Amino acid sequence: xxxxxxEADRRDFLVLxxxxxxxxxxxxxxxxxxQQMNPDASTKALASIxxxxxxxxxxxxxTAMWRGxxxxxxNRTKEEVEAAxxxxxxxxxxxxxxxESFPPGKSMPATDxxxxxxxxxxxxxxxxxxxxxxxxxxxQSIGDSRGDFGGWFCPCHGSxxxxxxxxxxxxxxxxxxxxxxxFVSDTKIKIG
Amino acid sequence: xxxxxxxxxxxSRWGKWFDERLPIARLMHGSFVDFPTPRNLNYxxxxxxxxxxxxxxxxxTGVILAMHYNASDVAAFNSIEHIRRDVNYxxxxxxxxxxxxxxxxxxxxxxxFRGLYYGSYKAPxxxxxxxxxxxxxxxxxxxxxxxxxxxxxxxxxGVTVITNLFSALxxxxxxxxxxxxxxxxxxxxxxxxxxxxxxxxxxxxxFVLTGIVILHIWALHTAGQNNPTGLDLKEPSEAVPMHxxxxxxxxxxxxxxxxxxxxFVFFLPDYLGHADNYTPANPLVTPPHIVPEWxxxxxxxxxxxxxxSFLGLPLGQYAKLLGVLAMxxxxxxxxxxxxxxxxxxxxxxxxxxxxxxxxxxxxxCVALGWLGSKPAEGIYTTMAQIFTVLYFAYFLIAMxxxxxxxxxxxxPRSINEAVLGDGHTDPGGRSGHGGTGTVxxxxxxxxxx
Numbered sequence: 001x002x003x004x005x006x007e008a009d010r011r012d013f014l015v016l017x018x019x020x021x022x023x024x025x026x027x028x029x030x031x032x033x034x035q036q037m038n039p040d041a042s043t044k045a046l047a048s049i050x051x052x053x054x055x056x057x058x059x060x061x062x063t064a065m066w067r068g069x070x071x072x073x074x075n076r077t078k079e080e081v082e083a084a085x086x087x088x089x090x091x092x093x094x095x096x097x098x099x100e101s102f103p104p105g106k107s108m109p110a111t112d113x114x115x116x117x118x119x120x121x122x123x124x125x126x127x128x129x130x131x132x133x134x135x136x137x138x139x140q141s142i143g144d145s146r147g148d149f150g151g152w153f154c155p156c157h158g159s160x161x162x163x164x165x166x167x168x169x170x171x172x173x174x175x176x177x178x179x180x181x182x183f184v185s186d187t188k189i190k191i192g
Numbered sequence: 193x194x195x196x197x198x199x200x201x202x203x204s205r206w207g208k209w210f211d212e213r214l215p216i217a218r219l220m221h222g223s224f225v226d227f228p229t230p231r232n233l234n235y236x237x238x239x240x241x242x243x244x245x246x247x248x249x250x251x252x253t254g255v256i257l258a259m260h261y262n263a264s265d266v267a268a269f270n271s272i273e274h275i276r277r278d279v280n281y282x283x284x285x286x287x288x289x290x291x292x293x294x295x296x297x298x299x300x301x302x303x304x305f306r307g308l309y310y311g312s313y314k315a316p317x318x319x320x321x322x323x324x325x326x327x328x329x330x331x332x333x334x335x336x337x338x339x340x341x342x343x344x345x346x347x348x349x350g351v352t353v354i355t356n357l358f359s360a361l362x363x364x365x366x367x368x369x370x371x372x373x374x375x376x377x378x379x380x381x382x383x384x385x386x387x388x389x390x391x392x393x394x395x396x397x398x399f400v401l402t403g404i405v406i407l408h409i410w411a412l413h414t415a416g417q418n419n420p421t422g423l424d425l426k427e428p429s430e431a432v433p434m435h436x437x438x439x440x441x442x443x444x445x446x447x448x449x450x451x452x453x454x455x456f457v458f459f460l461p462d463y464l465g466h467a468d469n470y471t472p473a474n475p476l477v478t479p480p481h482i483v484p485e486w487x488x489x490x491x492x493x494x495x496x497x498x499x500x501s502f503l504g505l506p507l508g509q510y511a512k513l514l515g516v517l518a519m520x521x522x523x524x525x526x527x528x529x530x531x532x533x534x535x536x537x538x539x540x541x542x543x544x545x546x547x548x549x550x551x552x553x554x555x556x557c558v559a560l561g562w563l564g565s566k567p568a569e570g571i572y573t574t575m576a577q578i579f580t581v582l583y584f585a586y587f588l589i590a591m592x593x594x595x596x597x598x599x600x601x602x603x604p605r606s607i608n609e610a611v612l613g614d615g616h617t618d619p620g621g622r623s624g625h626g627g628t629g630t631v632x633x634x635x636x637x638x639x640x641x
Contacts, residue, residue: 034375037389043379063476068381070476094509129381132512134356135349135478155480156353157496157568171499171568173363173509 009019018157021082043067048192050184053123060113061140066191067180070128070136075187076163081121083150084112093167099178112164115178122168125181125189130154131174137161146187196413198222199490200441209532223413230419232611236306236397237417237438238298238445245446246296247405251398252288254338261341263391267385268343292495293335294464297487300331308529309550311538312418318413323404325527330401332523333486336392337483343387344469349482352382357495360513375610381475421610422538424604467478481567489564490557494583495519496568497576500609518580525587532587534595542601551592556582 017039051064051073061074071087076084081091096107097114109112113114116124130137132154139152139161147153147160149168154161166175181191200221202208209217260279262271275282304324307313333484336354340347357374361369376384416425425431456463464486469481472534484492498515501507507514525532537543540550560579566572604610 037375038380039374039379041556043383043385044372063418064588065475068383068475107505134359135353135482142303154478156478171511173512 005178028149042068048190050188050190052188054187058122063140064191066127071179071191072124072126072128072140072165072176074124074126074140076122076124078122080150080163081112084162087112087162087164087166092170094173094175096175097178098175101178110164110175115166116177116185117166117181120183122144123189124163125178125191127177127179129176130156130159130172131167131176132157132170132172137176152166196222196227199226203458206281208523217243220331221410224439225433227413227433227434228416228425228428228609229434230417230425231430231432231437232419232421232607233417233438233441235441235445236302236310237419238442239303239306240412241439242299242446242449243296243303244405246299247290247332247398247402250289250292250296251402253285253292254395254398256285257289258395261391263388263471265343265387268341268387272342279457283617284457287340287457290465291456291461292455293338294485294487295449295456296331298452298616300328302329303330304526305554307418309540310418310420311422311533311535311540313529314533314538315530315641316415317411317418318596320415322409322527323411325405327401328526330397330404334394334397334401334484337390337397340387340390341394342469343473345471345473345477345479346466346469348382348473348475348484349478350484351386354484355382355386356398357516357519360516363510363513389508419607421604421607422539422542422609423607426606427608434571438625450549467498483565486565488559489562490521490560491519491564493560493564493576494580497573497580499568499573503574503577503581504534510628518584522583525584529587529591533591535591535598535600536595537600537603543594543598543600545598546590546594549586550596552582553586553590 002051015071020163047067049064049188051071053073055074056062058075059077059080061072064073076109078109089111091111091147095110097110099115101117102108102114113121116122128136128140133156135154135156137147137154137159139146145153145155147169149160149162151161151163151165153159154170154172157171158171160168161172161176162168164175165178167173179191182190185189198218198221200211200218200219207217245560257275260271260275260282272286275286277283279285307321307324336350355373358372358376359369361368361372374380376386377383378389391539435606466483471479483489495515497517498507498511498518500511500513502511535543535546540547554580560576560583563572563576563579568576
């Protein structure tokens with residue numbers, strides 16, 4: 001025993017530095033093992049698609065696949081647009097627009113105008129996945145139940161969406177998401 | 193394993209040579225041959241052995257099925273049909289594996305209720321009990337991953353709904369839940385990528401499970417087995433050697449269990465499944481009623497009990513998160529049972545008030561299971577909410593409060609008194625023996641019966 005002091009000595013420093021080095025090394029080794037599970041390059045490569053809207057008549061709807069999820073594209077009738085525009089914000093369980101075209105983190109009210117694109121108010125584009133637990137709501141095909149608000153109805157746990165895809169009744173916490181998309185021409189959109 | 197010293201003596205020269213180098217035969221003999229077992233164990237104690245059988249059976253049939261199964265989104269569904277129709281005895285092996293999962297849960301639930309009834313979770317068996325809860329969680333994870341593999345409609349939508357549970361974390365921190373879900377999926381939706389990794393994990397987890405089971409048995413053999421009286425072993429004559437007494441009783445229990453098992457395998461192989469799972473997975477159509485396998489129904493009912501309002505209490509946007517927390521909490525709370533139950537009496541047999549709480553709890557679990565299979569609306573939701581409250585009340589109210597206010601019935605002084613009647617004294621020659629004395633005592637008991 002040569003030293004009797006409680007002061008940090010050279011050995012303490014070496015142990016601390018050595019352990020810190022090992023911890024950083026272990027963390028950087030683990031990272032690839034965790035990261036490999038995230039969406040891979042081939043999945044991301046399919047991240048944007050183009051859809052031709054020309055054959056879709058007013059009142060009709062089509063379903064497209066985007067990132068493995070169904071997209072609901074509905075050419076809304078004048079009555080459906082008016083019904084969506086007339087809804088008061090305080091009648092909505094979720095007052096956020098949930099439109100990914102807006103910058104993230106920015107709060108936008110869930111008016112119908114904030115969920116469609118200007119001059120293309122009849123076109124409603126939605127990610128067709130119930131925000132409760134991920135089922136596909138009914139309302140795309142002829143004869144489907146469209147719920148109490150004329151939009152979509154999720155049969156799994158009974159969520160009702162209106163003609164703007166906003167949640168009105170049931171357990172779903174959020175409005176249906178509007179994906180980021182642009183009109184590349186009057187009858188063609190690019191999603192993603 | 194454990195505090196018991198093995199009486200193993202190698203007889204051959206080779207046996208002695210090996211025992212000095214690797215005493216595995218000594219370990220096995222001490223753990224499963226001359227291990228002292230309480231003499232009063234009933235048939236509910238045979239489920240430990242039955243569960244070990246189930247684990248081995250699932251691994252053996254599973255390894256074989258993996259030789260014929262194809263974990264790709266385009267081929268998985270057809271490869272299951274291929275196994276059932278073309279592979280030699282594939283129908284049998286596949287049925288054994290699918291029915292085996294259900295039988296595994298039948299046995300584990302009986303095993304857990306036995307532990308709750310006889311107070312097997314109390315000191316000194318807390319670690320043993322917690323290892324059991326971990327085993328239950330691993331079993332659930334393995335069963336869930338395995339149910340994905342046939343890639344039918346229920347497989348696909350079951351995975352979608354259950355993995356989406358994690359998206360509830362978005363309520364705490366925006367993007368956290370979605371990030372975890374996409375990490376689990378390996379994409380923006382459930383896909384072949386998800387199937388492939390689930391297959392890998394489904395193959396891995398049973399071996400992790402085996403490791404925990406070994407720890408579970410080690411902890412069991414350290415603390416010693418509980419018994420229907422809940423009393424500690426006081427003298428060697430209260431125990432019999434595991435072999436042949438406990439092993440032959442286990443064999444009777446196992447064969448009775450196998451009758452039920454075989455009946456399902458040969459006559460009702462699809463009874464415990466869902467017809468929807470014979471429709472190939474379709475990401476564009478959700479089946480009208482998504483229901484998990486029967487063994488998850490009570491937990492599913494707890495999850496769905498949390499809607500916009502809970503017994504009149506508005507939950508708003510936290511409904512989904514609370515439902516998920518309650519579902520995981522309903523299993524996690526089991527691990528705290530050793531510290532929630534304040535009664536020093538182990539066996540419910542001697543607890544006149546707690547007896548009612550126990551049977552109410554058992555009924556609650558069955559009721560939740562039934563509600564989990566019903567649509568989540570109207571009266572069913574209200575009932576699920578009431579039974580969810582009762583479920584948690586068992587642990588959070590009945591266990592601590594009854595432990596304090598209840599006067600337990602008079603306990604027998606010892607296991608011998610409970611088995612042989614009051615005033616019984618040991619016949620001569622059975623006391624004062626060491627390790628081998630239990631064998632003599634066991635013989636005497638066997639003669640009496």
